[in-house]
Amino acid sequence: MFALIDCNNFYVSCERVFDPKLQGQPVVVLSNNDGCVIARSAEAKALGIPMGIPFFKVKDLISQHQIQVFSSNYALYGDMSQRVMQTLATLCPDLEVYSIDEAFLDFSGFQAQPLQQGQLIRQTVGQWTGIPVSIGIAATKVLAKVANKLAKQNGGVFVLSPSKVQAVLMTLPVEEVWGISSRWGQRLRALNISTAAELQATNLNLMRQQFNIVLERIVRELRGESCLPLESIVNPQQSLVVSRSFGQPITTLPELKQAVATYVSRAAEKLRSRQLTTSYLTVFVRTNRFQENYEAPNASQGLLTPTNHTGKLLEIALRCTESLYQPGRAYKKAGVLFQGLGSAQSIQQSLFEESDSEKGAALMVTMDRLNRRYGRQSLHYGATGTRQPWAMRSDQRSPQYTTRWQDLPEVHARAREI
DNA sequence: TCTGGGGTCCTAGGACCC
DNA sequence: TCTGGGGTCCTAGGACCC
Numbered sequence: 253m254f255a256l257i258d259c260n261n262f263y264v265s266c267e268r269v270f271d272p273k274l275q276g277q278p279v280v281v282l283s284n285n286d287g288c289v290i291a292r293s294a295e296a297k298a299l300g301i302p303m304g305i306p307f308f309k310v311k312d313l314i315s316q317h318q319i320q321v322f323s324s325n326y327a328l329y330g331d332m333s334q335r336v337m338q339t340l341a342t343l344c345p346d347l348e349v350y351s352i353d354e355a356f357l358d359f360s361g362f363q364a365q366p367l368q369q370g371q372l373i374r375q376t377v378g379q380w381t382g383i384p385v386s387i388g389i390a391a392t393k394v395l396a397k398v399a400n401k402l403a404k405q406n407g408g409v410f411v412l413s414p415s416k417v418q419a420v421l422m423t424l425p426v427e428e429v430w431g432i433s434s435r436w437g438q439r440l441r442a443l444n445i446s447t448a449a450e451l452q453a454t455n456l457n458l459m460r461q462q463f464n465i466v467l468e469r470i471v472r473e474l475r476g477e478s479c480l481p482l483e484s485i486v487n488p489q490q491s492l493v494v495s496r497s498f499g500q501p502i503t504t505l506p507e508l509k510q511a512v513a514t515y516v517s518r519a520a521e522k523l524r525s526r527q528l529t530t531s532y533l534t535v536f537v538r539t540n541r542f543q544e545n546y547e548a549p550n551a552s553q554g555l556l557t558p559t560n561h562t563g564k565l566l567e568i569a570l571r572c573t574e575s576l577y578q579p580g581r582a583y584k585k586a587g588v589l590f591q592g593l594g595s596a597q598s599i600q601q602s603l604f605e606e607s608d609s610e611k612g613a614a615l616m617v618t619m620d621r622l623n624r625r626y627g628r629q630s631l632h633y634g635a636t637g638t639r640q641p642w643a644m645r646s647d648q649r650s651p652q653y654t655t656r657w658q659d660l661p662e663v664h665a666r667a668r669e670i
Numbered sequence: 671t672c673t674g675g676g677g678t679c680c681t682a683g684g685a686c687c688c
Numbered sequence: 689t690c691t692g693g694g695g696t697c698c699t700a701g702g703a704c705c706c
Contacts, residue, residue, distance in 0.1 A: 285672095287675060288673065290674070305673085306673035308672040355704075436703080466703080466704075492677090493675075542673060585674095
């Protein structure tokens with residue numbers, strides 16, 4: 253038996269913890285670059301703000317209803333996520349952190365009173381972190397996802413017992429099943445499968461032939477046959493991406509190189525903080541994907557010796573960038589992808605290339621330490637530039653209440669005269 | 671004018687090996 | 689001129705997720 257814990261409107265809820273005036277108010281949180289709406293309070297949903305809509309398309313609606321708007325603040329959301337997950341771990345040891353705002357729990361131990369257990373978890377997380385959660389409980393992960401939807405409409409906790417499954421699936425559009433997107437939904441509808449119940453009843457071999465083993469597993473899970481185990485052991489990471497859209501398009505090579513250098517620096521920092529190295533690097537650039545002549549070229553290079561040294565990675569990435577750049581293009585986005593990740597502790601040395609010198613490694617340690625202490629980018633490579641006019645927009649970011657001393661909330665108390 | 675970012679898994683096809 | 693069968697590894701591309 254599985255439970256899926258899902259934080260309600262997570263990013264909005266994080267903002268509300270530190271600004272209680274936002275309770276009951278319509279609130280939205282924007283994506284990076286203030287591009288799209290990616291979180292909405294219940295009040296904002298009720299006013300008709302769709303998920304994922306470009307901000308500029310709802311600007312009028314937002315000012316008309318005085319909806320509060322926040323740029324995304326991942327330092328805050330990441331830290332709040334950790335607090336929620338730590339709380340869950342104290343209540344149920346078998347835990348899979350599935351995303352920033354979701355976790356699966358193995359509920360086999362609580363089979364006798366799953367509803368009461370769910371309510372206890374919900375109450376404790378609320379009390380310890382201030383984040384409201386919904387909990388769906390069922391025999392498989394896919395069914396727990398369904399149960400979670402119902403929990404949001406029914407007091408926060410819902411147990412989907414086998415006797416209720418059929419009736420619930422009959423009312424559920426096939427695209428709302430976990431793992432079925434609108435694309436697959438269209439193909440399924442063409443086969444006369446439009447509800448979750450019809451998908452559950454379909455032929456397994458047909459699904460495997462027409463789609464793949466992923467869909468076959470989803471059908472089995474809908475039938476109550478568990479195919480997706482709890483993955484409590486974190487798999488080693490396989491790839492790492494840092495990419496951003498630009499606040500304004502880039503047309504010159506020096507600026508493009510600055511942007512790529514900035515993303516490489518950030519990605520190398522992430523590698524080091526996770527004790528990883530990379531052995532394969534890809535740089536990609538993109539023009540505006542909403543215009544004609546959209547282009548998205550990339551250039552890759554393997555490394556003889558895996559590394560996480562910013563300087564070495566910069567050298568390769570900047571060469572790749574030069575090979576990609578075409579004068580006359582307006583670039584809207586760039587990024588760097590590291591693959592072939594491995595442990596920084598056990599580096600396979602190359603016969604033909606010198607490995608990171610001790611000096612180089614010490615430099616990285618020092619740089620990371622200074623930047624942790626004095627703030628990101630306090631010490632950085634010159635290649636990343638200083639002005640960065642292309643930097644992403646983030647006009648309405650809240651303070652880093654929990655991860656930055658200067659941003660710690662202050663509480664003022666005054667004795668009231670009686 | 672403006673339209674996000676970071677991941678995983680699966681499959682097909684090519685290169686290469688014995 | 690004729691020219692097998694079976695396997696692994698790697699990569700690119702397509703699909704999905706939050």
